[in-house]
Amino acid sequence: MLLGIEIGGTKLQLGLGRGDGTLVALWRGSVESAAGGDGIRRQIVTAVPELLKSAGLTHTDLRGVGVGFGGPTDDTTQRVIKSHHVAGWDDFPLADWVAELTGLPTVICNDADVAALAEATHGAGRGLSPLFYMTVGTGIGGGLVIDGKMYRGCGRGAVEIGHLRVRDGDILEAYAAGWGIAARANRLAATDERYAALRRSVGRDLTGKDIATAAAAAGDPAGRDALDLALDAIAEALGQMIKLLCPRRVVIGGGVSLMGDELFFEPLRRRVSAAAFPPFAGLTDIVPAALGEEVVIHGALALARQQLGG
Structure with a gap:
């Protein structure tokens, strides 16, 4: 099982699945841009255990995490370059932060790129x-x-x-x-x-x-x-x-x-x-x-499956 995260300018979503086009569980929230990146990260800290509980799962059931981020990202460093919509993300080590939070290997990429992967793979x-x-x-x-x-x-x-x-x-x-x-x-x-x-x-x-x-x-x-x-x-x-x-x-x-x-x-x-x-x-x-509103989640899961195994 994999965890997918979408971090957008107005929307935050987390989903569980195997990267095969089917979601096991979904958590959805709104982004308060005034709270900046810190506010979004606090939401993620709260949302991960809520999502796992709703699906009857624990961290031990997960193999890895994929993240689709609403802004440019660096494949080599796995850091956010910047967000054009929300402050507090410039040069942020997002993959390392998520890995520390979850204890799981994590891969990140731009949200439009992972959405493209989702539509190409399952859509x-x-x-x-x-x-x-x-x-x-x-x-x-x-x-x-x-x-x-x-x-x-x-x-x-x-x-x-x-x-x-x-x-x-x-x-x-x-x-x-x-x-x-x-x-x-x-x-x-x-x-x-x-x-x-x-x-x-x-x-x-x-x-x-x-x-x-x-x-x-x-x-x-x-x-x-x-x-x-x-x-x-x-x-x-x-x-x-x-x-x-x-x-x-x-x-x-x-x-x-x-x-x-x-x-x-x-x-x-x-x-x-x-x-x-x-x-x-x-x-x-x-x-x-x-794939509708969940396209980035499907893409994040597909990315994790490709790069981390599922």
Whole structure:
């Protein structure tokens, strides 16, 4: 049995399983960003025994721990490089800390990379290689799996698609991540009546979730405009990635994947197809992720199984 941990910017999850796509038990909590890394670590200290108790297990039943962390990590040192969302993680020895807490061998990696491993192994990319995974939510991350192995460049990560520069030179996250969509919407609310009306309707500054909700409402002009811009930017970034890597499948997860085919996936497929490099046309399909909110836990468990045995 293995323990998987997801440490995100807004979410903390722990799960038990064998890395075979099935969870035995799950613990889920919210992250209080103001408490920083120390606060999250205190939550983990409390959550581990609670999770084991709920499953009727003890530490002696576990073989190892895998961690998916919401930020860049170093494969060699097994340390966090930094978190873009929560303070208190810079150069933190996370694998050593978890190993000391649990008494178990521990391996860590970036959350988008382990999510890619999960979808390639147990989800929408099963049996296909290369598999490119993209998560679109508060931020935008990417992961590449080739023949069942994560591609991590020189050991600090790779395929950071959210930081590709698109359109007029800003990064993809500025157009299509939750923070970027919200920042643009609130700027436009000062001069564009579509966004001003939406901000008046919610009675405060707009969030990415407000825009997504508006986009799902038929006829809302601000939501439609924001979604069209996000789709254009994502399609441009995916087009660049496909020209370089030509994966067999692109799997997209995160909150955006819940918008469905009509609003998100079909318009995105049309945009990517229209700008395809002709020799590669039709070789890469684009589908929603299959593993839902537990994808990083499944990936952390799969990582532990690969590297530590299960």
